Amino acid sequence: MEALKQELKEKIIAVLNLEDITPADIANDAPLFGEGLSLDSIDALELIVLLDKDYGIKLTDPKEGKAIFQSIDTMADYVTTHRTK
Amino acid sequence: MNKGVAITGMGIISAIGNNVEENFHALTSGQKGISPTDNIDTVHKGEIKFGEIKKTNAELIVELGLPPDNNFSRTALLGTLAAKQAVENAGISDVNSYRTGLVNSTSVGGMDTTENHYYEYFEKPETVKYIAAHDGGDVSQKIAEELGLQGFVTTISTACSSAANAIMLGARMIKAGKLDRVIVGGTDALAKFTINGFKTLMILTDSYNTPFDNDRKGLNLGEAAAFLVLESDAVVEKEGKKVLARVIGYANANDAYHQTASSENGEGATLAMKKAFEVAGISPEEIDYINMHGTATPNNDLSEGRAVLRVYEGKNVPDFSSTKAFTGHTLAAAAAIEAVYSVLAIQNGVVFPNLNFKTRMNEFDLLPQTEIKHKNIDKVLSNSFGFGGNCSTVIFSKD
Amino acid sequence: MxxxxxxxxxxxxxxxxxxxxxxxxxxxxxxxxxxxxxxxxxxxxxxxxxxxxxxxxxxxxxxxxxxxxxxxxxxxxxxxxxxxxxxxxxxxxxxxxxxxxxxxxxxxxxxxxxxxxxxxxxxxxxxxxxxxxxxxxxxxxxxxxxxxxxxxxxxxxxxxxxxxxxxxxxxxxxxxxxxxxxxxxxxxxxxxxxxxxxxxxxxxxxxxxxxxxxDERKDSTYAEILDVEIVNKLTPEEAAEHAEAFIRRNNLTLHEIDAVVLGYNGDSEFDGYFKAVAKNFDFAPQMYYKHVSGEYNTASAFGLYVGANILKSQQIPSDLKANDESRPAYRNMLLYNQYRGLDHSFTLISV
Missing domain, CATH: 3.40.47.10 (Thiolase/Chalcone synthase)
Known part of the structure; x- marks a missing residue:
């Protein structure tokens, strides 16, 4: 699980082009949207594609992302239970 | 009331018709132009529908009498066709007999040819001619060339509000006495670029778009071109021109909220409508029909609906509909085709139906006009909004 | 106004x-x-x-x-x-x-x-x-x-x-x-x-x-924009005539133009446009800038940047001179640009 969380952080930094941010800067339980990293709806769409491409998880409604992308913890939980690759 | 600027000609090609008459017939008989694509080789063929014009590029080239070695993009082909119709409709024989300009608009320009040849340019020398056909300006140069126009030519690209802004600039130039006559409008062809772009935003419906419906799932992309001829009152008088309608109000405002999404309360849209009323010198109650932007995305229709309610606070909202269920969302051309529809609404005293509507939205009590309605129409307000928070309103009036 | x-x-x-x-x-x-x-x-x-x-x-x-x-x-x-x-x-x-x-x-x-x-x-x-x-x-x-x-x-x-x-x-x-x-x-x-x-x-x-x-002059003012004109397509001769007519329409004579900024871009095929316009102003200091800015669709904005700075400083950098003319003072300036024979622009600025 810890390895997956680290992996997710690295991927998020890469796909969202978060220069100057390291995985250590992102706490597992910190909110990704709103406060914290202050990500927005476009970032959410990027993360939806990340789930599809790297973990074989297809979301059809962008609203589903809201709960999944609350924090690294929630994201890792979702990936663990739903991944197809 | 502001006297406005005279509209003396119009031309259009869209998924519901190859000229003004065909478009009017489809609008009044409820025939939508949404279908699977025949012309585009996309992997999404089976899952989504489009407001596609069924003519192929080869057919358009023959119709326009272009030489075989031309490098017209589909955007330029459609634009030229519609612009020529508009000039003919205005009874213009010598386009340069007055100071005449062209204000075109497009969002993708020649992307349709670029995406077909992108990796081929180095292997197929016969495709190299299309490199110069990529940018928006090339589309306008080609239209001007085909019209034989020498003068002020420019192109606006503010995403899906583009053509409204072209109409606005043209009207302002006539008012300022900079031009005697100006051809204004927009053109956009379907392209894999925009199909996939809107798909990544997850705002394409897998069915027929349903503007202002509670269960709306998104838009159908479309393609179209339309142009209006605007002329100064001096030219109208001298030539004894028939005035189809007038552009009396216009405004552009920015939502300054988000790169793609509209603000929750429709701030930019509200500002655009309010300013357009000011320019027109009329009050909101004087509007008989609103042709909404109404793309049928969850975000747009909510934001636009709220903006309309803000503008009509304490007043009755006029009859309104979105014609995008007929044509799909034709991006930069949308405001141009809807300008033609607004003029048709005035000329024929008809409110076009908002197709595919079933359920009122939860957020507010707004019901679009779902059946065709005949009544006297003096003034029409047309909204168009685009990426980058670009919000535009144009108001048309009976002469 | x-x-x-x-x-x-x-x-x-x-x-x-x-x-x-x-x-x-x-x-x-x-x-x-x-x-x-x-x-x-x-x-x-x-x-x-x-x-x-x-x-x-x-x-x-x-x-x-x-x-x-x-x-x-x-x-x-x-x-x-x-x-x-x-x-x-x-x-x-x-x-x-x-x-x-x-x-x-x-x-x-x-x-x-x-x-x-x-x-x-x-x-x-x-x-x-x-x-x-x-x-x-x-x-x-x-x-x-x-x-x-x-x-x-x-x-x-x-x-x-x-x-x-x-x-x-x-x-x-x-x-x-x-x-x-x-x-x-x-x-x-x-x-x-x-x-x-x-x-x-x-x-x-x-x-x-x-x-x-x-719409107000202030300490930071570089120049005043008097007029701008856009024409989609011209021949070199028409471009030269257009430049003249443009200046006259602004109630100036050719000799009241103290400097001309031209968009020479090193393309022998379309250089004739700049030469044709330049010919009418052989008495005036002429400048070019695309050897320092390069060509791009909005390079003419760099040209206006150059022109505005020259009017403000009243100095023409020697690197930008296209001829040997000079003036004790620079008041009115014409800028002309085109690309591949299309998209002609005439801009008139003043101190």
Whole structure:
């Protein structure tokens, strides 16, 4: 699980082009949207594609992302239970 | 009331018709132009529908009498066709007999040819001619060339509000006495670029778009071109021109909220409508029909609906509909085709139906006009909004 | 009728222009592409804020910030940009992704950012500016269209301040296509003489130049914009006649023009336009600038930057002189540009 969380952080930094941010800067339980990293709806769409491409998880409604992308913890939980690759 | 600027000609090609008459017939008989694509080789063929014009590029080239070695993009082909119709409709024989300009608009320009040849340019020398056909300006140069126009030519690209802004600039130039006559409008062809772009935003419906419906799932992309001829009152008088309608109000405002999404309360849209009323010198109650932007995305229709309610606070909202269920969302051309529809609404005293509507939205009590309605129409307000928070309103009036 | 003054300028180009008008210019005749001098972006926005910005957007933000700061005005009544090619870095990126991934696994960012009005809308969002926001995309008159629109509003007192700018960016792939199409001179074909061209095509570059236009003269004023005209297509002879008529229409005689700024770009095929216009002004100091800025659709905004600085300083840098004429004082200046025989612009500025 810890390895997956680290992996997710690295991927998020890469796909969202978060220069100057390291995985250590992102706490597992910190909110990704709103406060914290202050990500927005476009970032959410990027993360939806990340789930599809790297973990074989297809979301059809962008609203589903809201709960999944609350924090690294929630994201890792979702990936663990739903991944197809 | 502001006297406005005279509209003396119009031309259009869209998924519901190859000229003004065909478009009017489809609008009044409820025939939508949404279908699977025949012309585009996309992997999404089976899952989504489009407001596609069924003519192929080869057919358009023959119709326009272009030489075989031309490098017209589909955007330029459609634009030229519609612009020529508009000039003919205005009874213009010598386009340069007055100071005449062209204000075109497009969002993708020649992307349709670029995406077909992108990796081929180095292997197929016969495709190299299309490199110069990529940018928006090339589309306008080609239209001007085909019209034989020498003068002020420019192109606006503010995403899906583009053509409204072209109409606005043209009207302002006539008012300022900079031009005697100006051809204004927009053109956009379907392209894999925009199909996939809107798909990544997850705002394409897998069915027929349903503007202002509670269960709306998104838009159908479309393609179209339309142009209006605007002329100064001096030219109208001298030539004894028939005035189809007038552009009396216009405004552009920015939502300054988000790169793609509209603000929750429709701030930019509200500002655009309010300013357009000011320019027109009329009050909101004087509007008989609103042709909404109404793309049928969850975000747009909510934001636009709220903006309309803000503008009509304490007043009755006029009859309104979105014609995008007929044509799909034709991006930069949308405001141009809807300008033609607004003029048709005035000329024929008809409110076009908002197709595919079933359920009122939860957020507010707004019901679009779902059946065709005949009544006297003096003034029409047309909204168009685009990426980058670009919000535009144009108001048309009976002469 | 309102007047139009240039009260602030910001410029990102192949020269060190972010920090003011250079006293010396980098001139490299050997290359067919001039790299820009990159500003220190971190001085203008945080990495998080710029995570989606391509080069052109970044340069546009820097240039517009500098222009507004110099004019001491961060709330323009309108924001108007011009860009011939638009945001091609993101447009190339998205198109490549579509083709390479066969329309799968695409993400929205580059699509969103590829829209032509990205720079104008990003500025609006950053400023919270809800005013008029337009973007023109008409080849070499993209910038002049923005200028024209701004002047229309200032003339009519519909606006008191308008932020305008021209932005262009280049990508490696587009560069290779432009070489293939014969728009950029072939690699290793130099040295290139921009003024006395003997080969076709041009030396390219990219850049962003913004101007804060206001209806009042103030300490930071560079020049007044008297008039601007745009014509889609002319012959060289017609261009020369047009320049004359344009000046007369502004109640000036040819001899009242103290300097002419011409868009010579080293393309022997279309140089005749500049020569034809120049001929009528052989008595006046003439300048060129694309040997220091490179050619791009909005390079003429760099030309206006040069002209405005010369009127302000009353000095013509020797690197930019196209002839040996000089004047004790520079009052009225004509700028002329075209690209490949299309998109002609005539701009008249004054002290």
């Amino acid at each position: 309102g007047k139009t003054f240039i009260n602030g300028i910001g410029c990102v180009s192949a020269q060190d222009t972010v920090n003011g008008f250079p006293s010396e210019f980098i001139i490299d005749p050997s290359t067919n592409y001039l790299e820009i001098v990159k500003p220190d972006y971190k001085d203008y926005f945080s990495p998080i804020a710029s995570r989606r910005m391509a080069k052109g957007v970044k340069n546009g933000i820097v240039a517009s910030t500098v222009a507004m700061k110099e004019a001491g005005n961060e709330s323009p009544d309108a924001i108007i940009t011009g860009t011939g090619m638009g945001c091609i870095e993101d447009s190339d990126k998205f198109l490549k992704a579509i083709i390479d991934n066969k329309e799968e696994f695409l993400t929205p960012t580059s699509f969103i950012q590829s829209t032509h009005n990205t720079v104008a809308s990003t500025i609006a969002i950053n400023l919270g500016c809800k005013a008029y926001n337009f973007t023109y995309v008409n080849g070499a008159v993209s910038f002049e269209s923005a200028l024209y629109d701004a002047k229309l509003q200032l003339d009519a007192d519909e606006a008191h301040s308008v932020l305008i700018g021209g932005v262009e960016e280049m990508t490696e792939y587009t560069k290779s296509l432009f070489k293939l199409a014969g728009f950029i001179k072939p690699d290793d074909s130099g040295p290139h003489n921009i003024l006395e061209a003997d080969t076709k095509a041009t030396v390219f570059s990219e850049g962003a130049t913004f101007f804060m236009l206001e």
